[in-house]
Amino acid sequence: MVDRKLIAFGPMDVMWDERGLAPAVAVDATSGAVLMVAWMNAEALAATLATGAATFFSRSRGRLWQKGETSGNVLRVREARLDCDGDTILLVVDAAGPACHTGKPSCFFRRFPDGVEDDGPRGAPAAVLDRVARVIDERRSASAEKSYTRSLLDAGTAKILAKIAEEHGELAAELPAGPPAHVVHETADLLFHVLVGLAARHIPVAEVWAELERRFGIGGHDEKAARGRG
Numbered sequence: 534m535v536d537r538k539l540i541a542f543g544p545m546d547v548m549w550d551e552r553g554l555a556p557a558v559a560v561d562a563t564s565g566a567v568l569m570v571a572w573m574n575a576e577a578l579a580a581t582l583a584t585g586a587a588t589f590f591s592r593s594r595g596r597l598w599q600k601g602e603t604s605g606n607v608l609r610v611r612e613a614r615l616d617c618d619g620d621t622i623l624l625v626v627d628a629a630g631p632a633c634h635t636g637k638p639s640c641f642f643r644r645f646p647d648g649v650e651d652d653g654p655r656g657a658p659a660a661v662l663d664r665v666a667r668v669i670d671e672r673r674s675a676s677a678e679k680s681y682t683r684s685l686l687d688a689g690t691a692k693i694l695a696k697i698a699e700e701h702g703e704l705a706a707e708l709p710a711g712p713p714a715h716v717v718h719e720t721a722d723l724l725f726h727v728l729v730g731l732a733a734r735h736i737p738v739a740e741v742w743a744e745l746e747r748r749f750g751i752g753g754h755d756e757k758a759a760r761g762r763g
């Protein structure tokens with residue numbers, strides 16, 4: 534085995550362990566939720582940076598493997614980072630499908646100490662909207678008699694717009710002086726129906742987050758002017 538040492542990697546120095554490996558943590562670019570942890574060597578890191586697809590080193594098979602090479606559930610890497618000690622790699626990714634081989638979105642779907650299984654850590658609180666958007670998309674294949682969402686999608690844009698207008702009116706009625714709980718309830722209803730509208734147009738909610746992110750540092754008046762709006 535090689536001695537633990539620094540191995541230069543471009544402008545970065547990675548502290549590989551005695552096996553020439555370092556742990557790599559993949560987090561969702563939108564929610565920040567932890568998806569999986571695997572191992573990298575210098576070759577895996579080089580392949581990841583060159584292809585943009587998360588590539589790891591399998592200790593059991595003794596070779597590189599690209600996440601999704603058989604399942605198609607590729608992790609597209611937006612950026613790679615190194616921690617302060619230089620011995621752990623962070624991959625900020627867009628997941629093309631479930632990150633876990635079990636079909637779960639995250640490998641960390643079991644909770645201590647009760648062993649309850651769910652979809653894994655939720656990441657940022659706003660990431661619940663991403664989960665709602667995924668459920669809405671899943672409802673496309675549900676029975677219309679059993680799914681309110683499916684019935685809206687089947688009814689088409691006019692019905693969805695009517696519901697958005699209805700929910701907007703109810704929120705507008707509560708927002709000035711209604712009880713906070715009512716405002717929260719009506720806001721949730723409006724957001725849900727807007728997400729259904731996006732699903733009807735096949736527009737991923739991630740595109741909305743990207744647009745909001747783009748606007749950081751841009752004044753509201755300047756942003757409207759750039760779009761030709763007063």
